[in-house]
Amino acid sequence: MGTSLTIISRKGGVGRTFISVNLAIAIATMGKKVLLIDGNIEQPNVGLAMNIDSSEATIHHYLAGKKELDEVISKYDGIDVIYGDIEFQSLSDIDTGKFNDMIKKLIDEYDVIVIDSPSGSNTIFAPLQSQENALVVVTPNILSVVDGMRAKNISKKLGSKIVGVVVNNTAQKKYLTNENIEFALNSKVLVEIPYEEKVETSLAMGEPLILNYPNTTVAKKIINLAHILIGVADK
Numbered sequence: 319m320g321t322s323l324t325i326i327s328r329k330g331g332v333g334r335t336f337i338s339v340n341l342a343i344a345i346a347t348m349g350k351k352v353l354l355i356d357g358n359i360e361q362p363n364v365g366l367a368m369n370i371d372s373s374e375a376t377i378h379h380y381l382a383g384k385k386e387l388d389e390v391i392s393k394y395d396g397i398d399v400i401y402g403d404i405e406f407q408s409l410s411d412i413d414t415g416k417f418n419d420m421i422k423k424l425i426d427e428y429d430v431i432v433i434d435s436p437s438g439s440n441t442i443f444a445p446l447q448s449q450e451n452a453l454v455v456v457t458p459n460i461l462s463v464v465d466g467m468r469a470k471n472i473s474k475k476l477g478s479k480i481v482g483v484v485v486n487n488t489a490q491k492k493y494l495t496n497e498n499i500e501f502a503l504n505s506k507v508l509v510e511i512p513y514e515e516k517v518e519t520s521l522a523m524g525e526p527l528i529l530n531y532p533n534t535t536v537a538k539k540i541i542n543l544a545h546i547l548i549g550v551a552d553k
């Protein structure tokens with residue numbers, strides 16, 4: 319039986335999608351069978367980070383009952399991916415209740431399911447936040463960390479285990495130390511990921527940094543994170 323890992327924060331733009339995509343690929347390079355799911359239902363953008371025009375067979379089609387599960391799973395460089403519909407407009411067709419069933423159906427087929435999640439949080443996305451493990455992403459400032467606390471508390475209430483914290487974009491002046499962050503979130507900082515211009519270059523090219531610039535410090539940090547997490551998941 320595999321494990322699921324949802325990448326969470328309440329604040330937008332902290333790097334959840336960047337980390338989800340690159341971490342999923344990093345875990346796959348360790349010989350694990352990985353599925354990446356775009357769980358940012360209202361603003362899906364995993365496909366953009368991978369230069370995939372995802373509008374034909376997506377999680378939205380599955381949740382709306384328009385496609386079967388096997389029809390919405392795509393292949394991408396060593397991982398399977400369920401993209402979101404880039405043209406998605408309305409939640410009215412979406413049955414979010416199908417999300418947990420989907421994970422239950424898939425969990426035995428993969429070693430790790432990495433789930434990108436939306437910022438903010440409300441009941442529509444409760445199924446997402448109730449998944450087995452959650453990784454909190456923050457940037458080193460008070461607003462982000464307080465939102466990280468909120469995300470963590472919601473996920474915990476819904477039954478997730480918080481496996482740790484990623485402090486992203488650390489080139490900004492650090493207003494909080496890792497000790498401050500660990501105290502606030504009552505969870506360990508697993509890795510610090512610095513600001514790296516090539517993250518944006520990779521996004522513009524639609525090529526994940528870990529494939530495009532594997533020798534950067536950021537790529538190495540993500541590989542390191544994958545090793546730590548797989549150690550956690552295997553225990």
Ligand SMILES: Nc1ncnc2c1ncn2[C@@H]1O[C@H](COP(=O)(O)OP(=O)(O)OP(=O)(O)O)[C@@H](O)[C@H]1O
Binds near residue numbers: 487488513
């Ligand atoms: N370590 C980093 N160095 C430089 N740029 C970064 C880094 N991490 C993320 N970014 C950039 O910051 C922006 C936001 O990242 P991303 O889209 O992954 O965040 P998000 O939390 O998923 O945001 P959203 O709330 O829109 O879903 C992107 O343009 C991304 O390329």
Ligand SMILES: [Mg+2]
Binds near residue numbers: 334335358363435
């Ligand atoms: Mg995102």
